[in-house]
Amino acid sequence: MSVASAGEFGLIARVTARLAGAPTTLLGPGDDAALVAAPDGRVVACTDVLVEGRHFRRDWSSAVEVGHRAAAANLADVAAMGGVATALLVGLCTPPDLDVRWAEELADGLAAECELVGAAVVGGDISASPVLTIAVTALGDLGGRPPVRRDGACPGDLVALAGRIGYAAAGCTVLSRGFRSPKALVEAYRRPQVPYWAGPAAAALGATSMIDVSDGLLQDLGHVSRASGVAIDVKRDAFEVPAAMRDAASALGVDPYTWVLAGGDDHPLVATFPPGTPLDEDWLVIGAVREGEGVTVNGRAFLDAPLGWDHFR
């Protein structure tokens, strides 16, 4: 059945029937607005839009996987402030001939990714549109801590990364060349493994700045560099390129470091810490903050590829 034959309110009923609340959900879908607990008297909030053909393709990802990715992109932003996500709101613009099951499975993916952090889908809106578009807003709580911003990095700080990097970009390249394997890379693109825990952990460790890598490590570190008025140097040898990625890069004629340094979609968190901060093995030290400006790799500009995504290019 198409979403048009289900009708706006039929579709809403089918989708919301698949959603469960979280302890922070004081009032879920079905009213003019939702009500969500904001325990520390402040709420973290961010929005990301995903447009078919630009952020996802239905022949590359299942509806469940698109739901995971759409949720992850937003939940990672909450983590990157040092917060724990509480709720998601979803605006779905859909062609009238979309199968209702696709919308239902999208909701399943969104809800499942939310469950990883104890959040829930609490509301949304549905409209017809010629272009399948998913607009997600995430809310979160800082647990009384100050937000970890982009503008606090200091010369001398360590730069450290939590989570996988380059996998999703590699998987995206693999898919774009018409292949379906290596599976580890394709799966990484389809369902990112975001280190949500690392956001509040970094805040507790005294991180001076933090950002989630969604558009490419060097580009996103560029935001930190500009906001903080510092230079950041990344050590290329800090990254171990796994065998699957090395083999795929070789087969496709790509430098795997373009995936690691300029690829998006894995949503690892990168943070700066005062020197001497005791970081356990979950954090990979990848560089250092210096006086000056700009982001370099081993002290030099990285010219092998664009630094990351511009969503109009």
Add this chain to the structure above:
Amino acid sequence: MSVASAGEFGLIARVTARLAGAPTTLLGPGDDAALVAAPDGRVVACTDVLVEGRHFRRDWSSAVEVGHRAAAANLADVAAMGGVATALLVGLCTPPDLDVRWAEELADGLAAECELVGAAVVGGDISASPVLTIAVTALGDLGGRPPVRRDGACPGDLVALAGRIGYAAAGCTVLSRGFRSPKALVEAYRRPQVPYWAGPAAAALGATSMIDVSDGLLQDLGHVSRASGVAIDVKRDAFEVPAAMRDAASALGVDPYTWVLAGGDDHPLVATFPPGTPLDEDWLVIGAVREGEGVTVNGRAFLDAPLGWDHFR
């Protein structure tokens, strides 16, 4: 200059430069997420999407006016819970050839409508898309009051309306027939005058249920009727059809009550109150809650037109 030549980050810089914060804005645009005060430890949240050709037309409304309408649709939902809006997040999907000025003026309209309630645009996202789409999320605060839901209407309650009704629908019909006047109606469509004050006021008066009329009075009262398990009867004579609307209806061959009873976009608030609630002249009593089910006009089904909008029809 097109948004594509400005680039994603250039466009973001231009748009955010036009935005001011509100007292509740603890951290505005420019980081992974915004931070907004949630004084009572809870946050009201809702999302509405507007798709070009379906919710707005660039030849019918200026960018500033589209901004006002997009903000109003969401801010009204916060008011309908009894809340005061604090913040807006905006996801903009835009064709690459859109003039940067259009996006800037959209931001001006969004910001100006926010200012009416003391809220601010605190964040968002921008992406290219073949279809101009605006996804807005509003946040708000209940000031310690319980939310006014749709499911609390009781037999015997009064049904009362705050704000104009039918004007915007009339203006939309006027524009759809190729006319540009009467100006009062066209302006009502282009820039709704939402009675935001009435939301918290109704909550303070003990409203048992409330909804904002965005899809048509009878359809939206239908949501209240179903959620509350009651019947609602509306008195046709309660509404005074103003001269401009009567004249336009006559010229266009339309029953003006289809605008009043089934038209959307004005975003008045309709609430139910226990009998005897002292309502001042800002509230128009338009009917009563009975035992039973369904929404009637003068005790009979309203068959002159669809009850309101289905966004897939």
